[in-house]
Amino acid sequence: MNLSLLILVPLLTAIAVLFCSNSTQVKWVSFIGSLGQLGLATYTMFAYMGARTGGNTSQMLFESRYAWYPALGIEYYVGIDGISIAMLMLTAIVVVAGVLVSWNIKRLSKEFFFLLLLLSVGAYGFFISLDLFTMFFFLEVAVIPKFLLIGIWGSGKKEYSAMKLALMLMSGSALVLIGLLCLYFNTTAINGKHTFDLLQIAHQHIPIEAQRFIFPLMFVGFGVFTALFPFHTWVPDGHSSAPTAASMFLAGISMKLGGYGCLRVATYLMPEAAHEYSWIIILLSTIAIIYGAFATLMQTDLKYINAYSSVSHCGFILFGIGMLTQTAITGAVMQMVSHGLMTALFFGAIGMIYERTHTRMVAQLGGLLKAIPFIITVFVIAGLCSLGLPGFSGFVAEMTVFMGAWQRSGMFNHVATVLACASIVVTAVYILRAVGSSVMGPIKNQEFVTIPDARWNEKLASGLLIAGIVVIGIAPFLLNGLILPDTHVIMDNISRGVVGLK
């Protein structure tokens, strides 16, 4: 299994798109390319599980490395474990769904799909990199296309939002870069050379003084991507201005880059600092969870509702990581996957509604269930998943975070957990308000009576995302079993560094 294929396939698809002569070709090339990538990711998953059941216990599988810039020890070094597989599958599904819902893009379709695919290249590369510098490289690849996607194809105050998003994410990655370099110079030099190799650094001991300085840089830097309070304000503006597929990518994939980085780089490599600062992480993420939920209550635009609810839901990711118990970290990873699928579905459904009604304001919608039953069913399913209904992925992820969080003793942590739990009530309120007034009740606008229901591409996209949500929701042991050994490895590193935490 050559992991570089996971980068090459979308890259080649993106290049192929450039040579297409009309938008139909562009669509089909992108669709087939992303479908192929989904197949490849699925194959990787099965190959991975096969190797694991075959008794392969090395931490990362299918590793390969090439010297990229030997003088500084920068390598193209890739390899995967269960957590990366989960993220790869998430990315692959969201990309296919995103391509499908963009079927009707008329303006500059070639450029649009090229950028979407380029974004996915960044995400795939990021999730399989084991060299910090390569990782950073792919992180940047994933940022730039978003600026253009929002700025060109967006709606509303798109220039402002695109700029805001790009600047905030760039500042985040700047912090990551500083942290990265500091970390590099604090690694033990072998033959006079420092290293960017993630696994090697994990086995070294970074001096605690250095950790205290580097960890906040890294965690905040990555945290900006995952809507860490108070650096989340790009989320509502960015999402509301972005075209549907870009919203799906942004919330579904891009926000997960941050969570993955916080876990894989910041927490894994600097466990002592993570432990020292964990109360701050817990504090900020609890604020994000509760405050995001309450802020959602007051929103009147469907996209703002989902954007703010993403702030709240992504809070669970950082909350789980901050709790530093294996169960909570597992829950955080599950929440990444779950939220990625669910929010992509939500944005997809909102996009479908908007395309037909030309409004996203809750007050102007109403009674849509009669007019477009399929799309509304999808919308309601996304909502129910968001409010944590059992049978969908959101429930298992949140419950795992809660159970894990409660394992960490201490009154402060318990109170934080209770507050985080309380958000499930607020979530129910805003979801049911949105559902109640936008899709139920009498039809508000007679023009809605004749709007067409979902087309095949939209049905396929929703079906794919719902399948992901339901599979995780009904058989969580599949995902749990995939990532549990790897969160165990991470936890081992943490408890090696921090005595008395298990």
Add this chain to the structure above:
Amino acid sequence: MLSAGLIALIPLLPIFCFVLIALVGKHAFPKFCGMLGTLSILGSFVLSVVVAFQYFFQVGKVNGVYQQLIPIKFEWLQFSPNVSIDMGILLDPISVMMILVVTFISLMVHIYSLGYMKGEERYATYYGFLGLFTFSMLGLVLSSNIFQIYIFWELVGVSSYLLIGFYFDRPSAVAAAKKAFIVTRFADLGFLIGILILAFYSGTLDFQTLITRLTTPTDQLNAITSASFMGMSALMWGLVLVFIGGAGKSAMFPLHIWLPDAMEGPTPVSALIHAATMVVAGVFLVARLFPIYSLSCPSALDVVAYVGIFSSFFAAIIACTQTDIKRVLAYSTMSQIGYMMFALGVSGYGGEHGLGYMASMFHLFTHAMFKALLFLGAGAVIHYVHSNEMKDMGGLRKLMPVTHITFLVACLAIAGIPPFAGFFSKEEILQAAFQSNKLIYVVAVVTAAITAFYMFRLYFSIFWNKSLTPALSKGEGDGHVHHSEGTVSMLMPLVILGALSLIAGFVPFGKLVTSDGKELLTEFHIGFSVAPVLLAAAGIWLAYSFYKKENARPQNMVDSMKRLYKNAYNKFYVDEIYLFITKKVIFNLIGRPAAWFDRNVVDGTMNMIATITEKTSYSIKALQSGKLQQYSIYFFSGVIGFVLLFIYLWK
């Protein structure tokens, strides 16, 4: 014993049916979906009967004690090596009794709906949702793990939401559905935190292990009782929080406000979910954890008892003043569930002391029969008159003979008149209360009398009182023919349930369902029953004199205690208090400031940083003017500056 696979089919048949209807049936064969649903429930019911028979009479008992059997269990989600959510089936007397009740009432409602919902636009969807509900409810009662019960708990919540909001184009139905979900969600938060506490100290989520660890002196029990927070032990917190979850589902004061509004759903749904099955889930939950409540934390059980008796009395008062017949029934449900709750609350564990537990389960059983009957009868009346209001009814006894007789049977049963079913279960509850808490006993007897009064107020207002209802005469004027009181599918369940309301009281519950699985011999004291039955008869007599014929007495009565009447009619303004808290306090004092703060302070700071950066860059930009003369001035001033600096340093 049946194979595990067949037992698993009991909950699975309805969910298969739901999936089939949702994916295929809705479009392919919408007309047939009702039949499909009914058949699947029939299958579940037959299997439940077989399981119940085998459990109670063949394999359940070992040495005279009913055992807990776990035919299926698999790990669903592992949290840590010892703590996991397992999906399993736990058979013990209460769960076996519950699957019988649930599948039976569900079957009756399915059959009834064949006629009642005929011609509905979303007929197939309706049956799909019924299947989803039945699955969730069966999963709930069969749970072997406290987290499993929470999962199904949420699922019954959402099926209830979907069914209350079935007529989704009515704003009132949408609001009611939302209210029901959110109020119970709030209660579920308590349940969830309760689970977290219990699991944290006991180190398990499995019911059997949990109960063993928290009832016998172990490290876990020691830890959970010695840890205290705000003057209450962790165990007390855990159990009270779990009870809050149960109180939400079971509409106990002050979390009851969703139940009357839930009557916006189709009437058969009210019969199934909001009368017979889902609303007793809270009672079931307390019964499931009863050994822990009773043996390790009696003070938590006192909370259960007082909340139960207060809700019972409170609801009975309100029920006397309501004019919507479904709302009267809703408050009566709340009142009767209060009965079951305080019966658990006054009960002890094991032997003679377990009378309250047995009586509570008994009442749950009989109540399911007669309350479902009352709702289905009310449904037939509503179907006939096209109104929920008492004032539109009257004199229906001749027009609807079957409904009339069965409704009367149900009213006699709920009023506790011998030999109807409610009499037996109520007597035992009263006896249990009498033995342990006189105050609760007195309130309970008074409540029983009030119950008899308002039930017969309902009965006389519907079937006697005025001779012809205005709505009816109007209907005839329009040329509608109102000869039939309903299809066979609607009458059959009424007759079956009527027969059961007559005989269900003779089931020897003391032999079958007790707190510790051992046989409990109940003695029957004629002398004890005299007072409650006389009081109930007095209630009926009062209703008779007020409502048999139209007269001024009710109005005089109302006038004589105007204040109380007005408060009760407005449900003691509990809704308004909630509305104030949510709309005024939470929205205006938390939500709005949070949203404002985010846009203006947090985001404002970000924008300010951007603006400052921009301003700074503008001012710096002026330095790069491209004018050579300017640069040379900078250069030379720099040189002079450095020279001065160096001179100063080397001085």
